[in-house]
Amino acid sequence: MAPRHQHRFETGQKDGIMSFEGKTAIVTGAGTGLGLDLATRLAQGGANIVSADILDADAGADAARGAGAQAIATTTDVSEKAEVDAMVARTIETFGQVDILINNAAISRGMVLKPFEEVMVDEFRRMIDVNTLSVLLCCQAVSPHMRARRYGRIVNVVSGTAFKGAPNLCAYTASKGAVITMTRSLANEFGADDITVNAVSPGYTLTQSNLENTDFDAVYRSVARDTRALRRDAQPEDVSRVGLFLASDDASFVTGQVIAADGGSVYH
Template identity: 40%
Template sequence: MNNLLSDKRIVISGAARGLGLSFATACAHQGAEVVMLDILEDDVKAQADLLKKQGLKAVSAQIDLASSSSITASVEKLIAQNNQVDGLINCGALATGVGGKNMMDYDEDLWDRVMQINVKGSWLLSKALVPYLKASGSGKIVNIASDTALWGAPNLMAYTASKGAIIAMTRSMARELGESNICVNCIAPGLTIVEATAYVPQQRHDQYVQGRALNRKQYPEDIDGTAVYLLSDLSSFVTGQNIPVNGGFVFN
């Protein structure tokens, strides 16, 4: 199906590269106007410009998910352009360089920063956009977790804990926002081939490929369809769910 998101305006954090960029591209090809947010201001603008050159609808703005004032300013900027918001993908997260140490050696400052960006940042961005999602009459929030939180990946505790918090937060948000007809769901991807996972040891990559029911590497486009579905009217009675998309490494 094409144009599943026609006339919708979808906000995506972490959209300069990796999964966020893939989600933005997929949503734009489905007819949405995508609002691409990232701390990498020049990179996200360049990616939005590339989509516009293809005749797709895209705008961009800088956001720092570690800063509540930055989140507020970014939302004010995008709302000043157009106050329509039909969906949000909370994809922005700190993933690079957060693994490799066990719980006894983990740095406290790094732990706090991972939680601040991955969990608090997703909550604050959602909170800022809820009034506009309510006004849409059928708003959608898609939180991006990780299957590391489902199987307990070792030597990655802060990231794994943050993604477990995202899953739990999704369920609470779904309960609280259901009365406003906002659906809140979560996707838990497996280890995906993107820039942020380039540092992951080859042994972990091999562990995933060998342990999947579908024995191959995972790419961003493997997840795009699930995100589009959860943002579309096809999922209007689906909320509070966590959907692992990992080729069968973990079954839910």
């Protein structure tokens, strides 16, 4: 009997860890929660890390160094163009390139549930500036560097609330819904230069900021767990692993997609 052909599928993994050797990744909102987990896992895969955060950028950089990577911290308000441009300029000055952009920074800490009639104009604008405008600014800043090398992986972190139309979170759902549509538009604009743009959509996840917001956690945690197909709490790594796939060369033919990493809470 002739031997069966043995097919070997090459992946970007080594010893069970996805490889990002030779890559440089900017992670916004890397000081805590999902951003911190993403920065750490990218570092474990060998990427150079730029940890950007408005409050604790050092935490992401320290975690990356602890994982054996080279890393820098940059205190950045991602809603300010000058600060975003400076962040990317420092990335190029330090590492010579930018391969991966994780648009994770967002207003979530201290969010208060309130009917839309009570949302203040300044509050709404700030949510859009940080959660939505920041994606535009960061993509604009990395664009010339990625296009010049005809390589780039952009991953936006969105939210299942935008699919569900979560009540009493009007500003937040609007800001994340906008990023979902931006993801598709940007994918079409970047595609000619082999740059992919995708999004990962978490459900309610046990991040540090969510756990610290005890009133919010008390409302959403059990409801989220009991209404998803996989009835357990979502941990940051459940979302990060999907984000890392989208940032990897294994996803080189995936673009314009929004992947829900929420245990079966949203279907779209």
